[in-house]
Amino acid sequence: KMEKKIAVILGDGIGPEVTQQSIKVLNAIASRFGHAFEYSYGIMGADAIDKTGNPLPDETIETCLNSDAILFGAIGHPKYDNDPTAKVRPEQGLLKLRKALQLYANIRPVTTYRALQHLSPLKAKQLEGVDFIVFRELTGGIYFGKKELSSDQQTAVDECTYTSAEIERVTRLAFKYALGRKKKLTLVDKANVLETSRLWRKVVQQIAADYPEVAVDYMFVDNAAMQIILNPAQFDVVLTENMFGDIISDEASVLSGSLGLLPSASVGNTVALFEPIHGSYPQAAGKDIANPLGSILSAAMLLDHFQLNDEAEAVRIAVDWTLANGFVSKDIDAVNNYSTTAIGDLIADHI
Amino acid sequence: KMEKKIAVILGDGIGPEVTQQSIKVLNAIASRFGHAFEYSYGIMGADAIDKTGNPLPDETIETCLNSDAILFGAIGHPKYDNDPTAKVRPEQGLLKLRKALQLYANIRPVTTYRALQHLSPLKAKQLEGVDFIVFRELTGGIYFGKKELSSDQQTAVDECTYTSAEIERVTRLAFKYALGRKKKLTLVDKANVLETSRLWRKVVQQIAADYPEVAVDYMFVDNAAMQIILNPAQFDVVLTENMFGDIISDEASVLSGSLGLLPSASVGNTVALFEPIHGSYPQAAGKDIANPLGSILSAAMLLDHFQLNDEAEAVRIAVDWTLANGFVSKDIDAVNNYSTTAIGDLIADHI
Ligand SMILES: CC(C)[C@H](C(=O)O)[C@@H](O)C(=O)O
Numbered sequence: 001k002m003e004k005k006i007a008v009i010l011g012d013g014i015g016p017e018v019t020q021q022s023i024k025v026l027n028a029i030a031s032r033f034g035h036a037f038e039y040s041y042g043i044m045g046a047d048a049i050d051k052t053g054n055p056l057p058d059e060t061i062e063t064c065l066n067s068d069a070i071l072f073g074a075i076g077h078p079k080y081d082n083d084p085t086a087k088v089r090p091e092q093g094l095l096k097l098r099k100a101l102q103l104y105a106n107i108r109p110v111t112t113y114r115a116l117q118h119l120s121p122l123k124a125k126q127l128e129g130v131d132f133i134v135f136r137e138l139t140g141g142i143y144f145g146k147k148e149l150s151s152d153q154q155t156a157v158d159e160c161t162y163t164s165a166e167i168e169r170v171t172r173l174a175f176k177y178a179l180g181r182k183k184k185l186t187l188v189d190k191a192n193v194l195e196t197s198r199l200w201r202k203v204v205q206q207i208a209a210d211y212p213e214v215a216v217d218y219m220f221v222d223n224a225a226m227q228i229i230l231n232p233a234q235f236d237v238v239l240t241e242n243m244f245g246d247i248i249s250d251e252a253s254v255l256s257g258s259l260g261l262l263p264s265a266s267v268g269n270t271v272a273l274f275e276p277i278h279g280s281y282p283q284a285a286g287k288d289i290a291n292p293l294g295s296i297l298s299a300a301m302l303l304d305h306f307q308l309n310d311e312a313e314a315v316r317i318a319v320d321w322t323l324a325n326g327f328v329s330k331d332i333d334a335v336n337n338y339s340t341t342a343i344g345d346l347i348a349d350h351i
Numbered sequence: 352k353m354e355k356k357i358a359v360i361l362g363d364g365i366g367p368e369v370t371q372q373s374i375k376v377l378n379a380i381a382s383r384f385g386h387a388f389e390y391s392y393g394i395m396g397a398d399a400i401d402k403t404g405n406p407l408p409d410e411t412i413e414t415c416l417n418s419d420a421i422l423f424g425a426i427g428h429p430k431y432d433n434d435p436t437a438k439v440r441p442e443q444g445l446l447k448l449r450k451a452l453q454l455y456a457n458i459r460p461v462t463t464y465r466a467l468q469h470l471s472p473l474k475a476k477q478l479e480g481v482d483f484i485v486f487r488e489l490t491g492g493i494y495f496g497k498k499e500l501s502s503d504q505q506t507a508v509d510e511c512t513y514t515s516a517e518i519e520r521v522t523r524l525a526f527k528y529a530l531g532r533k534k535k536l537t538l539v540d541k542a543n544v545l546e547t548s549r550l551w552r553k554v555v556q557q558i559a560a561d562y563p564e565v566a567v568d569y570m571f572v573d574n575a576a577m578q579i580i581l582n583p584a585q586f587d588v589v590l591t592e593n594m595f596g597d598i599i600s601d602e603a604s605v606l607s608g609s610l611g612l613l614p615s616a617s618v619g620n621t622v623a624l625f626e627p628i629h630g631s632y633p634q635a636a637g638k639d640i641a642n643p644l645g646s647i648l649s650a651a652m653l654l655d656h657f658q659l660n661d662e663a664e665a666v667r668i669a670v671d672w673t674l675a676n677g678f679v680s681k682d683i684d685a686v687n688n689y690s691t692t693a694i695g696d697l698i699a700d701h702i
């Protein structure tokens with residue numbers, strides 16, 4: 001019997017309704033396997049700005065630090081997006097949390113589901129053998145570098161900085177994963193142009209020496225953006241810096257046929273965070289039509305993180321069962337579909 | 352009768368052999384339509400490093416400045432790519448040339464060919480109605496910002512800078528193109544994170560007021576990386592900064608089914624440069640197997656740039672004729688194929 005504290009951040013848009021399904025599922029796991037999960041709630045994003053003016057109140061950081069893992073919904077609201085002068089933005093909350101908890105590695109498995117192949121924009125033969133995982137550095141680079149707008153507002157600057165130490169920790173983690181997989185690691189960079197990329201290449205070359213079993217290759221980001229579509233089966237572990245990872249991992253998510261069911265983990269030195277890769281999808285908020293599988297599969301990654309692998313497997317089996325039986329949301333089947341809540345209930349019951 | 356000076360830079364890898372086909376084709380156009388094209392040759396890239404130690408000798412810049420347009424092959428050699436300590440790189444030549452000639456807009460049409468649909472990684476229905484054009488800013492941003500490696504070699508920095516003036520000139524050009532097309536412009540940025548992106552959004556919003564007929568929308572680059580595959584027909588003119596443009600335009604090139612036939616133009620205040628989007632493809636160099644259509648269609652863009660639209664159309668008709676009749680290179684048909692030279696001859700003869 002395991003006792004765990006889980007911090008829950010419902011977030012914006014469809015965040016709350018999908019996360020609530022994951023809690024149902026975690027409760028079902030707790031009762032079947034005899035664990036105790038205790039939830040404490042924090043606020044972040046547009047939700048937190050509305051309530052406190054601050055996209056990430058200190059209490060939320062406290063709540064997260066006092067927990068064993070964090071389950072997060074989604075962030076963002078369109079009212080901030082087209083206002084270049086807005087001083088406070090929902091996304092600042094998530095970026096600050098990543099930094100505060102040193103969540104330096106964002107891990108995104110890219111898998112395809114036979115039941116969803118007809119939804120993929122790619123031909124079936126492109127999807128054969130696709131099973132890779134993107135490691136995105138999450139607390140460095142241009143996201144967190146110095147930002148400046150000149151006083152005449154005519155010149156803007158964003159600085160991209162990396163240190164060897166920042167590159168090393170996520171690289172070691174990626175190599176460890178590669179050892180447990182197909183033993184191939186691809187560094188995606190732009191070493192023909194960027195100084196930071198050349199440092200990445202140097203550090204990865206050095207660390208590669210400690211993992212002689214892992215085959216390493218290097219790919220420019222522009223080529224990677226093509227290869228992910230042209231020949232996605234070539235990849236096993238893809239390692240990259242923060243901004244390239246944002247683009248490349250979202251691009252890779254189209255392979256599956258539905259963004260709605262892709263999970264992610266953001267790990268660091270202490271507590272880890274689990275969230276679906278989809279955004280806050282404000283048009284669907286409150287309508288009970290969003291796909292809860294991305295969040296539920298993120299909860300499965302959370303269970304894996306607790307070393308509760310049988311429990312995680314039970315969640316994945318239940319998810320596969322809903323897909324195989326057509327208990328799917330509107331994004332997957334526009335005609336015959338089930339509500340967010342109904343799918344959560346079905347999965348919890350199946351467990 | 353038109354007299355024009357064309358600077359030719361053959362470049363690296365397959366650059367020379369594909370560019371030579373374009374010259375054949377331009378000569379065929381000249382003799383059919385009674386023009387006179389005079390060629391002068393310059394060197395750049397690995398080729399220039401081998402010969403002079405300098406990836407872009409001053410004479411090449413001179414040659415370009417004294418011409419009406421530049422026809423360029425490809426750049427890059429693997430011996431420089433995995434050496435993070437190399438002081439001189441082929442790519443520096445191209446970057447320096449872009450800056451020296453102020454080639455601030457890279458223009459890449461993304462079209463699909465019915466004859467190649469079977470080669471596209473995407474399902475046929477994804478390709479319906481795809482016809483857009485990417486405007487990539489080419490002389491600013493992180494490509495040209497300050498670069499630093501600390502003296503202990505543990506910290507690297509790349510600075511991304513944009514001024515309103517830099518954003519404005521490429522934006523005005525993109526709006527002008529949009530007016531002659533489907534009147535839609537999409538700015539791709541990361542305004543929820545980057546200061547430079549917020550400046551882009553502000554400037555584009557201002558300029559949009561001068562083009563009320565053009566519908567403008569804004570898309571985060573991570574989302575754009577998905578939308579280009581999920582729903583490419585939604586785009587007309589895509590405008591973006593240098594690094595995002597590098598990634599997004601290469602990604603978009605997979606739609607067509609072959610990178611080998613996509614052309615590009617890089618325009619500025621004076622002379623413009625035309626090159627295929629494919630790289631130097633060193634494995635194929637000297638084998639007479641590369642696809643010359645990317646270069647030949649770039650020559651067609653060059654003719655358009657000279658306002659020789661009938662001549663450009665004649666080139667495109669000849670290209671379509673080769674595709675329709677299976678006179679294609681190995682990348683398009685692995686079994687029945689023609690050499691680089693043979694395809695160049697066929698197109699020149701057809702003209
Ligand atoms: C919301 C945004 C700041 C964030 C990012 O760019 O990191 C998101 O796109 C993601 O990938 O988690």
Ligand SMILES: CC(C)[C@H](C(=O)O)[C@@H](O)C(=O)O
Nearest residue numbers: 192193222426427442445597
């Ligand atoms: C060769 C390289 C420097 C160049 C770039 O990144 O701009 C190339 O990828 C391109 O897109 O023209």
